[in-house]
Amino acid sequence: MQIIDEALVEQIITPRPLDSHKGTYARVMLIGGLQHYHGAIMLASKAAVYGGSGLVTVVTDSQAITALNMYLPEAMVISYQDDYQKLIINQDVVVIGPGLGTSTQALTILKNIFAIITPNQCLVIDGSALTLFANNQLSLPITKLTVLTPHQMEWQRVSGIKIADQNDITNQAIVDNLNAIVIVKKHHSELYTPHLPAQKIIVGGPYQATGGMGDTLAGLVGIFLGQFKTTAKTVAAALYIHSAIADKLAAKQYVVLPSHISDCLPATMAHFAQQNHNKKAN
Numbered sequence: 001m002q003i004i005d006e007a008l009v010e011q012i013i014t015p016r017p018l019d020s021h022k023g024t025y026a027r028v029m030l031i032g033g034l035q036h037y038h039g040a041i042m043l044a045s046k047a048a049v050y051g052g053s054g055l056v057t058v059v060t061d062s063q064a065i066t067a068l069n070m071y072l073p074e075a076m077v078i079s080y081q082d083d084y085q086k087l088i089i090n091q092d093v094v095v096i097g098p099g100l101g102t103s104t105q106a107l108t109i110l111k112n113i114f115a116i117i118t119p120n121q122c123l124v125i126d127g128s129a130l131t132l133f134a135n136n137q138l139s140l141p142i143t144k145l146t147v148l149t150p151h152q153m154e155w156q157r158v159s160g161i162k163i164a165d166q167n168d169i170t171n172q173a174i175v176d177n178l179n180a181i182v183i184v185k186k187h188h189s190e191l192y193t194p195h196l197p198a199q200k201i202i203v204g205g206p207y208q209a210t211g212g213m214g215d216t217l218a219g220l221v222g223i224f225l226g227q228f229k230t231t232a233k234t235v236a237a238a239l240y241i242h243s244a245i246a247d248k249l250a251a252k253q254y255v256v257l258p259s260h261i262s263d264c265l266p267a268t269m270a271h272f273a274q275q276n277h278n279k280k281a282n
């Protein structure tokens with residue numbers, strides 16, 4: 001399997017043009033954090049802001065709004081009980097699922113998004129949205145690019161392949177018939193693109209086994225697609241950097257917190273942008 005490495009990330013993360021503004025760097029909407037899962041959407045949204053999004057809008061439970069505003073004042077927050085649908089047309093990327101839960105309300109929201117999203121927008125489907133997608137036999141909408149980010153059990157639900165039987169051949173066969181890129185999250189997560197060779201990371205480790213780690217990845221994939229090219233390489237770069245930061249932190253820590261990965265994003269991305277600049281100058 002092809003290995004996703006640092007050289008690929010250097011190609012993706014480019015220095016910012018001087019005459020750019022917040023609108024240049026993607027409007028990302030993140031939807032989730034219902035019931036007792038407020039933290040999940042907070043962590044996903046933090047990754048989107050710290051990963052560079054110009055404008056982040058969070059759609060969540062009305063009870064989570066104050067906490068979100070205090071945790072992440074850079075983000076705009078709207079309740080799912082309000083008319084969030086009218087804001088979707090302005091988004092470059094929609095991330096749905098972190099802490100969405102599997103209630104009837106959550107299913108209604110997911111169906112709404114699938115109905116409203118357009119072929120000019122990217123969609124990242126994570127967490128409970130994957131479970132709802134699998135359990136209700138929904139069809140994926142037509143988008144610019146759709147990325148699914150299941151852990152192995154979520155992938156079992158979506159693909160029908162038992163965890164013990166998940167391998168590059170069985171996984172690829174399912175992805176070839178899905179109009180989406182899939183990250184199967186595990187130790188050394190794998191990235192599948194329809195009809196292209198599978199790839200994997202060889203960074204990351206068990207210090208990442210903390211609730212919210214996948215939510216953080218979903219937000220990061222969303223903002224990478226928003227501000228960089230809409231390609232599988234960009235998804236691979238987000239996957240790599242998430243775990244590469246964890247490795248660095250784990251040199252001095254027993255566990256790595258998801259929010260700490262987001263804290264490290266601006267400096268790590270500056271490093272890769274500098275590498276990109278140096279390579280182009282040489």
Ligand SMILES: NC(=O)C1=CN([C@@H]2O[C@H](COP(=O)(O)OP(=O)(O)OC[C@H]3O[C@@H](n4cnc5c(N)ncnc54)[C@H](OP(=O)(O)O)[C@@H]3O)[C@@H](O)[C@H]2O)[C@@H](O)CC1
Nearest residue numbers: 037038039040097098099100101127128151152153211212
């Ligand atoms: N702070 C918050 O608000 C947080 C909110 N969160 C939100 O919660 C929602 C539900 O998501 P979920 O992942 O917790 O539950 P679910 O989909 O039932 O999967 C768990 C089942 O799968 C199994 N399993 C097997 N292999 C696995 C693997 N490689 N990785 C992981 N699990 C694996 C696992 O096996 P077990 O642990 O029992 O051995 C168990 O039986 C979702 O919206 C998410 O965003 C969380 O992010 C946490 C922080």
Ligand SMILES: Nc1ncnc2c1ncn2[C@@H]1O[C@H](COP(=O)(O)OP(=O)(O)O)[C@@H](O)[C@H]1O
Nearest residue numbers: 185186187204205206208209211212213214215
């Ligand atoms: N042992 C491990 N080695 C490498 N990465 C791990 C390990 N355990 C968990 N992770 C990473 O942590 C994240 C877990 O995702 P997920 O289960 O969706 O978390 P959550 O839903 O709690 O945010 C994935 O990116 C996964 O690859």
Ligand SMILES: [Mg+2]
Nearest residue numbers: 127151214215
């Ligand atoms: Mg998850």
